[in-house]
Amino acid sequence: MKPPSSPHGTQAWLSTVRAYNLCEAVVSKRLAEIHLRVGDLEVLATLATRPGLSQRELAARCFITKSGVSMLLSQMEERGLVTRDMDADDARTKRLTLTAAGMALAQQAMKIQAEVVHAMVAGSSEAELATIHRVMERVSSQLEALL
Numbered sequence: 001m002k003p004p005s006s007p008h009g010t011q012a013w014l015s016t017v018r019a020y021n022l023c024e025a026v027v028s029k030r031l032a033e034i035h036l037r038v039g040d041l042e043v044l045a046t047l048a049t050r051p052g053l054s055q056r057e058l059a060a061r062c063f064i065t066k067s068g069v070s071m072l073l074s075q076m077e078e079r080g081l082v083t084r085d086m087d088a089d090d091a092r093t094k095r096l097t098l099t100a101a102g103m104a105l106a107q108q109a110m111k112i113q114a115e116v117v118h119a120m121v122a123g124s125s126e127a128e129l130a131t132i133h134r135v136m137e138r139v140s141s142q143l144e145a146l147l
Helices: 010-032 038-049 055-061 066-078 100-121 126-146
Strands: 082-086 094-098
Touching (some): 055 094, 066 082
Antiparallel strands (some): 082 094
16 A cells, blocks of 8 residues: 555645635635725724723734734724723723724624634534534644644
C-alpha cells in the first residue's frame, strides 16, 4: 500500500481552513453591503451583548489586536456608533457602550452572521454539529497549549 502523500490530518486541516476562508469571504461580502468589515462585526456584536466593557476587555474578547481595537473604536466613535464613558471607580478606564445607531447596526450585522452560519450548517444534523464542536474545542485547546 502506498503511504499517504501528506501527514495524517492534513486533509481535515485543509478542509477546515477552506471552510473558514469561505465563511469569512461570504460574511465580508454581506457586511460590505452595510459598510462594515468583519472586525467591525466583532466589536459591535461584543458591545451589543456585553455593554460597558473597557477597551482592554474588548480587545481580549475579540480576535483583533489592541491597536486594531483602538483604531476601530476611534472610527466608530466618529460615526456615532459607540461612546466612551469614564468608569465610576477608575478614572483611567473608559467604559464602552453602543449608541442607538450602533445597536441598530450591530443587530443588522449579527443577523447577517446568523444567516451565513445557518446557510453553512444547513443539512447537518445536530449530532454532526456536536461532533464538529467537540473536535474543534479539543483542537483549539491543543493549539493554545503550543502557544
